[in-house]
Amino acid sequence: MADNAVTAETQCVVFEPAWIRETAMECLREDNSVQELKFVTEEEDLVITDVSADGHLNNVLRVASRRHPTKSVIFKHAPPYWRVAPSSPLTDERGDLEYRAIQKFHSILPGSVPKPLAYNRTRKVVCMEDLRGYTLYRKWLLAGNVDEDVARILARNIATIHSETHVTNIGQEALQQLDKEFQNPELMKLLDSVIYVDPMIREKAVKHISPALKKQAEAVFADAELLKAMGDIRRVFLEKKEAFIHSDTHSSSVMLFDLECARVGPCAKDLGQVLANYFFCYFHHLHHPDNNNQTHTWMVDTLPDICRATVEEYLNHLNVIVDDKDSFIRQLMSETAGFAAAQIFSRLLSIARVEDMDSMESAQPDALAAGCRLLKAQHSVHDVAAMMDLVLRHTS
Numbered sequence: 039m040a041d042n043a044v045t046a047e048t049q050c051v052v053f054e055p056a057w058i059r060e061t062a063m064e065c066l067r068e069d070n071s072v073q074e075l076k077f078v079t080e081e082e083d084l085v086i087t088d089v090s091a092d093g094h095l096n097n098v099l100r101v102a103s104r105r106h107p108t109k110s111v112i113f114k115h116a117p118p119y120w121r122v123a124p125s126s127p128l129t130d131e132r133g134d135l136e137y138r139a140i141q142k143f144h145s146i147l148p149g150s151v152p153k154p155l156a157y158n159r160t161r162k163v164v165c166m167e168d169l170r171g172y173t174l175y176r177k178w179l180l181a182g183n184v185d186e187d188v189a190r191i192l193a194r195n196i197a198t199i200h201s202e203t204h205v206t207n208i209g210q211e212a213l214q215q216l217d218k219e220f221q222n223p224e225l226m227k228l229l230d231s232v233i234y235v236d237p238m239i240r241e242k243a244v245k246h247i248s249p250a251l252k253k254q255a256e257a258v259f260a261d262a263e264l265l266k267a268m269g270d271i272r273r274v275f276l277e278k279k280e281a282f283i284h285s286d287t288h289s290s291s292v293m294l295f296d297l298e299c300a301r302v303g304p305c306a307k308d309l310g311q312v313l314a315n316y317f318f319c320y321f322h323h324l325h326h327p328d329n330n331n332q333t334h335t336w337m338v339d340t341l342p343d344i345c346r347a348t349v350e351e352y353l354n355h356l357n358v359i360v361d362d363k364d365s366f367i368r369q370l371m372s373e374t375a376g377f378a379a380a381q382i383f384s385r386l387l388s389i390a391r392v393e394d395m396d397s398m399e400s401a402q403p404d405a406l407a408a409g410c411r412l413l414k415a416q417h418s419v420h421d422v423a424a425m426m427d428l429v430l431r432h433t434s
Contacts, residue, residue: 197352216302322394325400
């Protein structure tokens with residue numbers, strides 16, 4: 039068998055140990071100081087596990103020592119196509135951008151991302167610290183766990199990255215240079231299509247819509263006010279450049295993982311997406327068939343407070359130099375509402391599925407209705423209280 043092959047049956051890449059070792063050896067030839075990779079080249083018996091989980095784009099492998107299981111690293115490989123759709127081409131240069139983005143985040147806020155170890159440009163593999171022992175945030179939340187301290191740390195980390203790279207702090211020239219370094223046209227086009235365009239077009243969305251949303255989705259496609267509102271937030275996504283952003287902060291990206299979409303853009307994109315993922319979890323637990331269970335009831339009661347704490351912590355740690363801070367925050371929250379709403383549409387009416395919703399189809403109508411309310415009202419939402427009122431209105 040070839041070291042690295044695509045099988046016709048599975049349409050997935052099969053990684054052989056020899057290919058893994060050669061990848062590590064090439065990285066070490068460039069930088070022999072990366073101690074974490076040396077066991078990969080020295081041991082014959084490696085344990086290679088696919089941990090791609092719900093990621094759509096890349097192959098993510100855990101490479102571990104069988105003799106010393108605590109020794110492990112992550113290899114993230116960017117194929118020239120979507121991992122889940124090999125017939126759909128996609129630039130494999132995204133790995134280079136992701137590695138540079140991880141380095142950037144790590145330099146600003148060590149510990150906010152897995153430690154970057156090396157990048158193999160020939161094989162398109164990012165080597166990084168293995169967060170073994172951690173649970174994906176999405177899985178943890180769905181299992182009925184929530185912790186305000188964790189939510190505040192996430193919000194604070196995002197605010198710190200934004201503050202350290204915000205145009206009001208580093209100046210227009212430095213921001214333009216950062217923008218130049220992280221040009222990402224193909225991934226930008228992908229996000230634009232999946233989040234802002236495809237969900238609003240019947241022909242694009244119809245094959246991704248669950249039976250529970252058929253009637254509701256038809257109303258979306260016919261609603262001119264919604265289409266205009268989506269166009270408004272899409273314009274912010276495409277045109278606003280104010281800081282270095284993660285741009286894909288879903289709840290399976292903690293610790294600020296999956297940085298292939300990182301770029302200079304609007305701060306509200308990151309904050310809005312974090313909140314949208316809490317909304318998904320809220321509706322999931324609200325509609326759980328065992329919703330009288332104490333855990334689900336507690337999650338429904340607690341998640342709105344987590345959203346409020348997230349915004350509070352983010353704003354407390356977002357340092358920007360502006361003449362009118364109140365007006366700045368009002369605009370930021372308006373855009374945050376728009377981006378949160380757009381994320382709801384994307385996860386329910388496009389290929390970009392999310393476990394919270396797909397595993398609880400009965401929750402989807404309420405979630406989409408909340409997205410519609412948020413999107414239409416985005417320009418009048420200026421604080422988290424107004425946002426949460428719109429999201430929770432179904433309970434009244």
